[in-house]
Amino acid sequence: MEAAQQRAILFDLTRCSGCGKCVEACMQKQGFEGDPSKVKDMSATAYCSLNTVSNPEDSDDEYTYRDLCRHCVEPSCVSVCPVGALDKTELGPVVYDADKCMGCRYCMTACPFNVPRYEWDSPVPTVRKCDMCFDLQSKGEDTACATACSYGATICGTREELLEEARSRIEEDPDDYYPHIYGEHEVGGTSVLFLSPFPVEELGFDPKLGTDPMPVYTWRVLEKIPGVAITAGATMCALWWLTNRRNAVRDHEAREKIQAKAAKAAKKNGSNHEENGHG
Amino acid sequence: MRNRRVRKVKGVLWFVLGVTFVVACARFFSGLGTVTDLTDRTPWGLWIGFDVMAGVALAAGGFVLAALVYCFRQEKFRPLLRPAILTAFLGYVAVAVGLLFDLGRPWNIWRPMFFWQHHSVLFEVAWCVMLYTTVLALEFLPVPLEGSRFHGVARFLKRFSLPLVILGIMLSTLHQSSLGSLFLITPGRVHPLWYSPILPLLFFVSAVGLGLAMVTFESRATSWLYGKKSEDPLLISLMRPLAVVLLLYAGIRFVDLAARGVLPLAFEWTWESTLFWFEMVVSALLPAALILSGAAKKGGRALSWIAGLVVVGFVLHRIDTAGISGITRAGVRYFPSWEEIVTSMGVVSAAILAFLFFVERYRVYPPEEEPAEPAPLPPVRVRYRQFTAPLATARSSSLLFVIGAALAFALLPSGAVFGARLVETPVRGSRRVLARDGSGQELLLVDGNRANELTLFPHDEHVKRLGEKACAICHHMNRPGDRETSCYECHRDEYVATDLFRHEDHVRALGGNAGCAKCHADPSLAKSRGNATSCLECHEDMVAGGDLVPKPAADSAFFAPSYMQAMHGTCMACHEAEDEKNGEAVPKLALCGTCHPDPRDFEPTAARGRTQE
Numbered sequence: 017m018e019a020a021q022q023r024a025i026l027f028d029l030t031r032c033s034g035c036g037k038c039v040e041a042c043m044q045k046q047g048f049e050g051d052p053s054k055v056k057d058m059s060a061t062a063y064c065s066l067n068t069v070s071n072p073e074d075s076d077d078e079y080t081y082r083d084l085c086r087h088c089v090e091p092s093c094v095s096v097c098p099v100g101a102l103d104k105t106e107l108g109p110v111v112y113d114a115d116k117c118m119g120c121r122y123c124m125t126a127c128p129f130n131v132p133r134y135e136w137d138s139p140v141p142t143v144r145k146c147d148m149c150f151d152l153q154s155k156g157e158d159t160a161c162a163t164a165c166s167y168g169a170t171i172c173g174t175r176e177e178l179l180e181e182a183r184s185r186i187e188e189d190p191d192d193y194y195p196h197i198y199g200e201h202e203v204g205g206t207s208v209l210f211l212s213p214f215p216v217e218e219l220g221f222d223p224k225l226g227t228d229p230m231p232v233y234t235w236r237v238l239e240k241i242p243g244v245a246i247t248a249g250a251t252m253c254a255l256w257w258l259t260n261r262r263n264a265v266r267d268h269e270a271r272e273k274i275q276a277k278a279a280k281a282a283k284k285n286g287s288n289h290e291e292n293g294h295g
Numbered sequence: 296m297r298n299r300r301v302r303k304v305k306g307v308l309w310f311v312l313g314v315t316f317v318v319a320c321a322r323f324f325s326g327l328g329t330v331t332d333l334t335d336r337t338p339w340g341l342w343i344g345f346d347v348m349a350g351v352a353l354a355a356g357g358f359v360l361a362a363l364v365y366c367f368r369q370e371k372f373r374p375l376l377r378p379a380i381l382t383a384f385l386g387y388v389a390v391a392v393g394l395l396f397d398l399g400r401p402w403n404i405w406r407p408m409f410f411w412q413h414h415s416v417l418f419e420v421a422w423c424v425m426l427y428t429t430v431l432a433l434e435f436l437p438v439p440l441e442g443s444r445f446h447g448v449a450r451f452l453k454r455f456s457l458p459l460v461i462l463g464i465m466l467s468t469l470h471q472s473s474l475g476s477l478f479l480i481t482p483g484r485v486h487p488l489w490y491s492p493i494l495p496l497l498f499f500v501s502a503v504g505l506g507l508a509m510v511t512f513e514s515r516a517t518s519w520l521y522g523k524k525s526e527d528p529l530l531i532s533l534m535r536p537l538a539v540v541l542l543l544y545a546g547i548r549f550v551d552l553a554a555r556g557v558l559p560l561a562f563e564w565t566w567e568s569t570l571f572w573f574e575m576v577v578s579a580l581l582p583a584a585l586i587l588s589g590a591a592k593k594g595g596r597a598l599s600w601i602a603g604l605v606v607v608g609f610v611l612h613r614i615d616t617a618g619i620s621g622i623t624r625a626g627v628r629y630f631p632s633w634e635e636i637v638t639s640m641g642v643v644s645a646a647i648l649a650f651l652f653f654v655e656r657y658r659v660y661p662p663e664e665e666p667a668e669p670a671p672l673p674p675v676r677v678r679y680r681q682f683t684a685p686l687a688t689a690r691s692s693s694l695l696f697v698i699g700a701a702l703a704f705a706l707l708p709s710g711a712v713f714g715a716r717l718v719e720t721p722v723r724g725s726r727r728v729l730a731r732d733g734s735g736q737e738l739l740l741v742d743g744n745r746a747n748e749l750t751l752f753p754h755d756e757h758v759k760r761l762g763e764k765a766c767a768i769c770h771h772m773n774r775p776g777d778r779e780t781s782c783y784e785c786h787r788d789e790y791v792a793t794d795l796f797r798h799e800d801h802v803r804a805l806g807g808n809a810g811c812a813k814c815h816a817d818p819s820l821a822k823s824r825g826n827a828t829s830c831l832e833c834h835e836d837m838v839a840g841g842d843l844v845p846k847p848a849a850d851s852a853f854f855a856p857s858y859m860q861a862m863h864g865t866c867m868a869c870h871e872a873e874d875e876k877n878g879e880a881v882p883k884l885a886l887c888g889t890c891h892p893d894p895r896d897f898e899p900t901a902a903r904g905r906t907q908e
Contacts, residue, residue: 095415098418118399122477135326136331136333141399237416244469249462252362256366256368
């Protein structure tokens with residue numbers, strides 16, 4: 017499925033009241049215990065959190081925003097996983113299969129948004145992160161968080177629809193929005209899009225991340241591997257052959273010198289000794 | 296004398312192994328979090344940085360020496376080849392063992408073999424390491440087999456040494472560099488002084504340097520340990536190529552920094568730049584300078600120093616790249632726990648013990664006073680006798696192992712030994728007091744909510760009110776880790792967040808101390824909220840009547856409902872019930888937005904309060 021047709025989430029900072037219904041709904045849906053109002057950061061038992069961010073020009077002007085898995089169009093976590101435990105589904109959500117996981121935690125290191133969390137205290141640990149309610153979405157329903165939000169701060173739809181919606185929101189109230197859809201192009205595009213009244217880096221969309229999908233950085237090197245392997249092998253074979261040949265030539269020349277000397281000596285001593293020089 | 300030195304070193308190694316053994320048990324039974332200081336922000340720590348990254352690099356001597364001997368035909372180095380191959384083999388096995396510790400689900404380690412993910416660097420590294428370890432095993436196998444009844448196998452394997460060596464070089468080139476490629480995808484984590492698109496090249500070149508240094512170092516170390524003739528003349532001739540590699544590495548590194556325009560960062564004297572210079576000086580600049588100045592020409596200790604510097608420097612480079620350089624960026628400070636450090640040491644100790652085992656029993660080093668090319672049949676038996684550990688050694692080693700294990704048991708936090716336990720929070724301060732009102736009633740002074748506030752708790756009253764069977768309500772409704780139910784489990788209304796009562800304001804309004812009796816009417820009781828006059832006595836008009844918010848009973852309520860609670864109580868309860876009756880999946884009328892269409896109605900400060908408290 018094209019990225020445009022994949023399911024996505026749009027989060028609008030200007031519409032969020034910080035009521036926390038999304039976090040509550042998420043924890044309820046996942047069956048996590050705990051007080052949703054106390055969630056300060058994503059954890060192994062909270063797939064999304066409400067954080068605050070203030071207007072860089074006016075620190076009293078505060079907004080709440082949600083932190084959750086961005087379900088990148090080309091996810092780093094999926095690309096680095098050596099066993100295919102993480103998967104970017106056709107539908108859009110990035111999902112995790114604990115049975116395949118070997119626990120290397122490369123996904124956690126590689127995620128540009130620091131999303132995956134780990135069950136550090138379990139002898140059988142798993143990686144925990146938002147699955148964009150894959151089960152609900154595959155039945156055609158909205159995510160738990162989008163359903164719980166009554167302000168349209170979190171809405172759910174195809175990536176194309178949401179980008180359209182985001183653009184029209186910016187167009188309708190140009191004063192309320194910073195004219196940028198966070199996640200449209202960052203790291204090759206994410207499936208969780210953000211609208212904000214001011215430019216933000218706190219949401220994890222560091223401008224240094226650029227618009228190349230992260231896996232490209234790796235692929236630039238990985239694609240050279242067959243070449244490097246063959247070159248290394250061939251060079252070593254060539255070296256071996258060259259040094260061997262050089263040694264052989266050297267030996268041969270040395271032998272010829274000895275032969276020549278012997279021959280000279282033989283000539284002096286007379287022709288009947290000639291055969292001995294060829295030994 | 297010689298034996299005593301060996302015995303001492305082995306004793307220390309066995310001791311470390313003993314500690315590691317117990318830590319390992321704790322790690323596998325109770326999870327990574329109990330023995331490591333890893334966090335969600337710093338998911339890779341010392342075990343990846345040292346055991347895996349540095350471990351693989353330290354084992355580079357195998358392929359470097361093999362290339363020197365087989366491809367460059369530098370036959371004079373052949374005596375160093377076997378120990379180098381053995382170190383490499385044991386090094387890779389150690390990496391695999393170290394990885395088992397670090398992997399969260401190590402029983403799935405076989406998966407990359409059957410489930411191919413060609414886009415993952417780690418997948419490629421896994422394959423290369425697996426194949427190369429096999430290659431190294433095949434390269435080394437002839438050593439223990441020669442002279443045994445499997446001598447034929449050894450001879451058969453030796454015939455394939457050249458193709459094996461070339462395959463080994465190919466695999467090494469790939470994964471030594473790929474360990475650098477692992478970090479290409481994490482530009483945000485690695486400091487720009489370390490992060491570079493040519494990380495793989497830097498890792499490869501430094502691995503070659505480190506390989507040469509390791510060969511030197513371990514040759515010097517075994518000579519010292521067993522008091523055998525040193526191989527200094529050979530090692531001295533390794534120094535020149537080492538200097539070339541080190542200068543090449545330093546050159547590439549600086550040109551790369553300059554090309555990326557981050558060279559100025561190295562002169563900003565942050566702690567990262569200090570670390571960078573320290574690492575560069577120790578790993579490449581100082582050793583190269585020492586070699587070029589001719590310090591190594593005489594051999595001896597200078598060789599050990601040069602090799603040691605290179606080893607320390609490049610190990611530091613791996614750890615820096617894998618984590619340290621990114622510490623400030625992760626926002627969380629990570630320092631390996633002692634358990635992590637001991638485990639890393641334990642893995643190395645095991646590798647060294649295995650190395651010594653092979654050195655003592657097989658002809659790893661060519662026998663002294665013999666030509667470098669080993670004759671096919673052994674003085675193996677002789678060496679076996681010569682170096683066999685006497686029983687005493689074995690016994691003292693075992694003792695040290697046990698002592699180490701016991702020490703680890705003593706030092707490990709109980710959570711790591713017995714599994715993560717819930718912290719018990721029993722109700723404290725339970726003390727019997729007689730009620731002052733002369734009724735003879737016995738009260739309990741308890742810190743019922745574990746809030747460091749003692750309350751007079753009428754135990755008998757509770758028994759009377761709840762009935763005999765109700766004991767369980769307080770004493771067996773306990774949450775895990777609690778011994779008794781907290782007061783607020785039943786008296787939730789007493790602990791709502793919107794307490795409007797301000798004691799100071801009342802003191803002021805009622806005329807200081809003179810006003811106490813206005814609320815604390817009964818002088819025979821401890822002055823507490825529980826026995827104070829109810830708010831309603833004075834503020835009767837403040838609570839609306841006749842709606843869904845129950846008017847607090849005159850004798851029990853000390854909290855006025857807040858406006859929000861009142862409204863939510865009035866509207867939402869009904870709406871939720873109605874929606875449910877109508878079969879709505881989501882109680883839409885009960886959602887915030889139904890009444891508050893504009894989220895800007897909410898004070899941002901209110902939102903902040905909610906998320907930060």
